[in-house]
Amino acid sequence: GAIGFFLRDPVIAPSISPPGLRETLKLRLEGVRLDIAARVRAVLGGAEAEIAATLIAGVRAGIPEAINEDLRKTGLAHILSIS
DSSP: OOOOOOOOOOOOOSSOOOOOOOHHHHHHHHHHHHHHHHHHHSSOHHHHHHHHHHHHOOOOOTSSSHHHHHHHTTTTTHHHOOO
């Protein structure tokens, strides 16, 4: 969930060694989180789906900025942050 910018297109660096057990488990867990978010989006749709995906799986990328701002103004943004 980082934010940043590129001065040029990213380049994929070659792997020095195959991923260990810890990295493999992290990648699988991230895949499960993304799959859950995709299922939520398929059922609900719209901004409601994005908020539900954030609460359930921690995937925040799809919440419209206007809704994020409304949540900040009402003091509810922290609920999404801790989910």
